[in-house]
Amino acid sequence: MKNVVDHIPVFLINLDRAPHRLARMDEKLRSLGIAYERFAAIDGRTLSPDFVEAFAPRATWTKATKRPIANEVACFHSHLSVLQIIRDRGYERACVLEDDLDFAPDFGTFLDPTLQLPADTDFLKLEVAKFRQLKVLPLGPIGVRTLGLISQDGDAGAAAYIVTALGARNLLPQLKPMVNFYDHQAFGAVTWKPRVYHVIPFPAHQEDGSEMGRAAEHWVSRSKTPERKVRTRKPFHRRMKSSIKKRMSFPRKVAGYVRLHGIWVTAGLLFRAKLMERAELVGELYRPHELNASCSPSPRNRNP
Template structure:
């Protein structure tokens, strides 16, 4: 699929917001479909509110691609689940963002999907990440309010915000920071798309993630709008445009061989998670969201 079909942003849209923002060296990118201007307006309002500037990546719409374009970049040997068109487009969109970082002079890039809510301390967290001496590949900024396992040994960022090694699957790619090293490694390892982007980045059982240094911000500094609405009754549910929502009732839908393979992978994943939760120095937690002021976070 030629890159020229996926421009980075439309000429009629401003590439950057005119803000009196905290001075940041980090590149900030938002992935947004051309057919979703209302979601770009939402993200623009959030960015203005917390005082950060961003560039737009024109998302690849998997529904508009030909079968030949999809097959050209797809590896059928998946690890977790077969890709649908929306998930393929989402993965390729994130890959464009990694490429954008490497084409720039910045050392890190924060990559967002357009339906996120941003915490007030986001700029301070970005400044702290840019100042880190410790090397990393990916830092997950969001939470899904699901139980995960982290290493208790945290690295302080700013105020009550810390970084912890992510040890188990934590879905979603609505907000994360990737370093130049991480972007280079991801582009080298994922020239063809085989699995959903969040499984590749944030499932330590993934062949790609196993070779990466992946950290989790605690408390999280962004959350998907629909997740906050569903779990805490706040925000509004945009629905999903790039990635089709997964439902438990759809687990068995690919045929016996593929469904059994997926089920066995889930069993191994749960066994691994249970084991890691009982290892000294680790902790089973639900990562809170900084935007919920009264919420407690257990990794201190």
């Protein structure tokens, strides 16, 4: 496909058995003048139970009572493979898309290789899946939208994001083994502290449903709704013990980070945590309809 506009490399993850999705995405991307490279997604139907267990071992899975289905493992494996391609080719920045997206008219502006991003950027997220009200700490303008930090729930979804060379190098060692779903392990705090920024309002929106099984099903077995438990007050000495443990956990974590990563990396992580705390305290509250793919001049000029 011929480039219409100059932009960073774009990878489209698409299953061989979903040509209808490829045709729809091809039409949308062509209308925006965006060239892309298709990556044949790994199909969960071809993965054996042994491979799933080896890729996402039960012993290391974050939620021992629940297991990922083969489709989620395949989705994770597909994103991992694309990141390896980006690293091996030496791209400074690249965009990763899934095949179930709608785009705002200005989506292409965020693929501009000259777009200014914070120097520590690992990822720039262009959508968030199944969002509700989110607190956003605005950092400054980016195009006609706003660059921000989302304090909670900003890691959900991996349908549209930009990864930098720094982000790919930092993330790849953290993706083996699979201990959580891709979006939470890549953008969340499961194994590391990535520098993830968001474009607000989101210039991309994920459609409902997915051929890769992301929205349709998340678990191998679904547990029944647990019975309601009667809450009882703990004895005083147990409450005091729990309180002391909570108060001592933070200094222990800081000391552990200093031993593993050094004082400067730890200081950077603490600064990042302070930013996220500020986002939670003073961040602007956005309603779901204000975060969709519609192109508005500025989120700050929205109606109350």
